[in-house]
Amino acid sequence: MRTIIKIISISLIAIVFACNQKKTLSNDLTENQSTETNIDKEKQQKIIDEYLKNGAWRYQMYSQEWQWEIDKGLEKDSTVAYLWQQKAMPLLKMRKYEIGIDYLDKAVKYDRQRWQDYRAFIKCIFAKRYREAIADFEDCKKRFGNGYVMDHTYDFYIGLSHLQLNEFEKAEQIFKEDYDYQEQEFGKDNLHHLDLFYFGITKYELKKYQEAIDLFDKALKIYPKFSDVQLYKAVCLRKLGKYEEAKKYDVLAEQNGRAGNTINEDNAIYEMYPYQWKWK
Numbered sequence: 304m305r306t307i308i309k310i311i312s313i314s315l316i317a318i319v320f321a322c323n324q325k326k327t328l329s330n331d332l333t334e335n336q337s338t339e340t341n342i343d344k345e346k347q348q349k350i351i352d353e354y355l356k357n358g359a360w361r362y363q364m365y366s367q368e369w370q371w372e373i374d375k376g377l378e379k380d381s382t383v384a385y386l387w388q389q390k391a392m393p394l395l396k397m398r399k400y401e402i403g404i405d406y407l408d409k410a411v412k413y414d415r416q417r418w419q420d421y422r423a424f425i426k427c428i429f430a431k432r433y434r435e436a437i438a439d440f441e442d443c444k445k446r447f448g449n450g451y452v453m454d455h456t457y458d459f460y461i462g463l464s465h466l467q468l469n470e471f472e473k474a475e476q477i478f479k480e481d482y483d484y485q486e487q488e489f490g491k492d493n494l495h496h497l498d499l500f501y502f503g504i505t506k507y508e509l510k511k512y513q514e515a516i517d518l519f520d521k522a523l524k525i526y527p528k529f530s531d532v533q534l535y536k537a538v539c540l541r542k543l544g545k546y547e548e549a550k551k552y553d554v555l556a557e558q559n560g561r562a563g564n565t566i567n568e569d570n571a572i573y574e575m576y577p578y579q580w581k582w583k
Contacts, residue, residue, distance in 0.1 A: 342413075347383045350376045355389060364393045384414035388421070396573050400430040419443050420452040424460060428453075429574055433464035440464075449484075453570065455495065456481055463501055467577055471508045478502040496525040497566065500532050504578050512539040526567075530560035534580050557582065 354376030362368035373390045376383060391406035407425060410418040423439030426432040440457040443450065449457050462477035482502060485494055503518035519536040522529055537552035560582040568576065575581065 342382060347380060347385075350379050350383055351385060354379070355386065359389065365397060369393060381409075382413045384410040384412075384418055387413070388418055395425055395429050398429075400425075404430060416447060419446075420450060420457065423457070424452045427460045427464050428570060428576065431467070433467050437461055437464045453568070455498065456485070458484070459498055459501075462505070463577060466501060466505055466508070469508075471505055474505045475502075475509060478505055494521065494525070496522040496529060496532075497568065499525070500529070500535075501577070503532070504535060507535055507539055510542075512542045515539050516543075526564075528555075528559040528562070528564035530556045530558075530562075530564050530582075531566060531578065531580050533559060535578070556580075 354372050358372030358375065359369045362372065370390060373386050376386050377390075387406050387410035391403040391410065394403035394406070404422070404425065407418065407422045411422050419439060420443045423436050423443060426439060427436035440461050444457055451457075452460075458477050458481040462474045462481060465471075465474035465477060478498070478501065481498065482494070485498070499518050499522035503515045503522065506512075506515035506518060516536055516539050519532045519539070522532045523536075526532070533552045533556035537549045537556060540546075540549035540552065560580060565571070566576045566579050571579070
């Protein structure tokens with residue numbers, strides 16, 4: 304009898320706990336939704352015009368004045384996501400990742416659809432927090448589908464993050480799926496040279512040297528002087544015993560690298576990209 308009573312008591316506690324958890328999650332979701340939807344866009348635009356367009360943007364990006372003007376706007380309305388992003392952006396470019404991402408978290412809180420993929424990009428390319436980047440991008444895909452940020456798909460950055468975590472098989476799988484998707488959507492002549500480069504790098508890490516070379520060649524058709532591709536193609540050729548051809552690409556890589564023909568992403572002026580070679 305005591306055993307039956309004990310079982311019933313435990314069951315009741317579990318039910319109550321589950322109900323409370325469900326209520327808490329529901330409240331959290333409602334709160335998040337209201338945070339993003341109960342916004343006076345007209346009022347916020349006036350604050351942006353006053354404290355950003357006619358405020359912070361009149362000063363040098365890395366100056367204290369830039370931050371002070373944005374702070375004035377946030378004092379008027381702390382839910383303006385764009386102000387939080389603009390507060391974070393110069394700090395991230397100065398490699399002050401911890402505080403910069405704290406501010407980005409605020410931007411995501413108030414406008415997730417606009418800024419979560421940007422935060423994920425920052426975690427991948429700037430802060431090198433690859434597991435966090437994967438989690439952010441995966442969440443974006445669940446919420447909004449596989450979109451683009453900074454000219455590349457979410458899957459591109461997920462694959463790149465796995466590559467940087469030495470999870471080469473997983474990276475290969477994701478790059479292959481993204482390759483097939485983009486080829487189907489845009490045609491084989493409209494693939495991005497950086498996508499091909501990192502897909503090739505993944506093949507290289509898996510010791511699939513000829514497959515890597517095939518992808519590198521496709522990248523070089525798009526960007527013939529891409530020195531980083533030429534450098535890793537030389538490595539793969541050497542692995543296959545093609546030493547004379549490898550020497551040719553060694554020379555081309557150095558010539559083009561010293562001439563500045565490297566990864567040409569906009570943010571490459573702030574951050575070295577994975578596997579990018581720095582010529583002295």
